[in-house]
Amino acid sequence: MSKSLAIRGDRLDVDFEAIREAARRIEPCIHRTPVLTSRYFNELLGAEVYFKCENFQRTGAFKIRGACNAVLSLDDEQASRGVVTHSSGNHGQAMALAAKMRGIKATVVMPRNAMAVKLAAVEGYGAQVVLCDPGEVSRQAAADEVIRQTNATLIHSYNDPHIVAGQATACLELIEEAGPLDLILAPLGGGGLLSGTALAAKVMCPDALVIGVEPAGADDALRSLEAGRILPSVSPRTIADGLLMPLGDLTFKIIRKQVSAVVIVDDDAIIDAMRRVWQRMKVVIEPSAATAAAALVQARMETSHKRIGVIFSGGNVDLDKLPW
Amino acid sequence: MSKSLAIRGDRLDVDFEAIREAARRIEPCIHRTPVLTSRYFNELLGAEVYFKCENFQRTGAFKIRGACNAVLSLDDEQASRGVVTHSSGNHGQAMALAAKMRGIKATVVMPRNAMAVKLAAVEGYGAQVVLCDPGEVSRQAAADEVIRQTNATLIHSYNDPHIVAGQATACLELIEEAGPLDLILAPLGGGGLLSGTALAAKVMCPDALVIGVEPAGADDALRSLEAGRILPSVSPRTIADGLLMPLGDLTFKIIRKQVSAVVIVDDDAIIDAMRRVWQRMKVVIEPSAATAAAALVQARMETSHKRIGVIFSGGNVDLDKLPW
Secondary structure, eight states: OOEEOOOOOOOOSOOHHHHHHHHHHHTTTSOOOOEEOOHHHHHHHTSEEEEEEGGGSGGGBTHHHHHHHHHHHSOHHHHHTOEEEEOSSHHHHHHHHHHHHHTOOEEEEEETTSOHHHHHHHHHTTOEEEEEOSSHHHHHHHHHHHHHHHOOEEOOSSSSHHHHHHHHHHHHHHHHHHOOOSEEEEEOSSSHHHHHHHHHHHHHOTTOEEEEEEEGGGOHHHHHHHHTSOOOOOSOOOSOTTSOSOOOHHHHHHHHHHOOEEEEEOHHHHHHHHHHIIIIIOBOOOHHHHHHHHHHHHSOOOOTTOEEEEEEOBOOOOTTSOOO | OEEEOOOOOOOOSOOHHHHHHHHHHHTTTSOOOOEEOOHHHHHHHTSEEEEEEGGGSGGGBTHHHHHHHHHHHSOHHHHHHOEEEEOSSHHHHHHHHHHHHHTOOEEEEEETTSOHHHHHHHHHTTOEEEEEOSSHHHHHHHHHHHHHHHOOEEOOSSSSHHHHHHHHHHHHHHHHHHOOOSEEEEEOSSSHHHHHHHHHHHHHOTTOEEEEEEEGGGOHHHHHHHHTSOOOOOSOOOSOTTSOSOOOHHHHHHHHHHOOEEEEEOHHHHHHHHHHIIIIIOBOOOHHHHHHHHHHHHSOOOOTTOEEEEEEOBOOOOTTSOOO
């Protein structure tokens, strides 16, 4: 199921110094999350697997890394005008907390059909929520209106160099702790985490293969990379609800150049992997975070004797609606 | 709900040197489990709480510590005859694995109504399972019969100095990592973990209060301590199925002398705490392990500004039958 992608020579907007800077900048605001190993997965795969547990991160997901880096990179004048973003998920909470830590105003545009618990979480961090109709056009219009009124800075959830540099720090820490890796897997949605992962890996262990894992029901990134242009994510259907967004031009460019392959996993494989992780490792991960483990378990990749890094991207699940 | 217990001057069968020896002996066979902190619980309690994650331990529970210490303490002649124990739960798996690691034979007596998954786990580690009718008398008769046939050494799941010394190493590691603590809480069933916890704490931070937490539906230990003699655990009913056993004479003696108080929590409080831990800390703990957190959340203990240690004793749950 693994497909190799052509690697081209485009210019990057995020260099390694930007990642190092991000790590220094956000260090007081985030957790340095643990890297866990599992005898069960090691024996199953005949490999050494290192799981970077961003499910233990503040707000329950890696998103706080990019959000903090973006918010802390604003100059004082920009910061005084506040920030705005649109997100129905983990990025909204992360932006709300990052803004709260800097003491500035945040507005999060959310669709009316967003889960009440996510809305409450964003408001709980002190951000203002603006509801809009579902869909890209309404969302953008609502964000534009906030900007018109407040002159706030828009911070996109992944198509932003500061966000990418922030997300890259998870892989930076993983390699610092686990040592050189042969293979690194990260979930692939809008591509912020995967872009950052690939950029960090490229410098810290240049021989590592970096693999993005995408749900079969939202495989627009693989199709985009094959087509050589960004295709929209049309009516995506997957349990991995953090991976529904299309690539952005920044993440498309980085992934095209730096990522070795994209692997597709279906929802059954995601649920199976999620359950194995809960049962055997005793850690709660969300479906999006289980994609990388699913690729290892199901996709018959060559893992034998390899040193493998996996990013558990988050752990925000509804305990009343488990998928098994 | 907290009740203080008289402390008396009985002689102990487990001294600190035995705990240090156990730590050295079992070190190659166990995980040094992480100690996690949680901003959520710290803010909720106004305290600093350190959670010793024995749910991440091999076999999913602290029991492997005592089992390894007991099995590795046998001389070669004893070892050659094998070991026998009775257990329907985590101790059986732990003994099976400990015996496997030493390369000796283990027999585990289990009631016919034990969960199939637990039986399979014990057999999966290579132990022989002998089924018996439920109840103390049948269980003892079945174990006696194994001993008669094989001359194997019986290793009780908690009323054994090597077991207690082994379980004590969890608290030893907790204090090594967290530093001095004001308050340490452990679940209370047969008393092996709590006894060991109290003995380790007594030397490593003598001013700490050590609290045992017992489910309301199996409160025989509190009643025993109040009565001054071991009362049986008659028809216990609680979701904390690892805490059904009565005290043994060794654990009774140690707990009576060393433990500051026993706190009772009901099943609703246990389920609530378990869910908070899964939701907020993203770690899977079993109901028995949630008792200590339940005591903190529900029992209105004085926690403000305290440094608190909590032992998460295990994480073996049936993901198809969650209690919420």
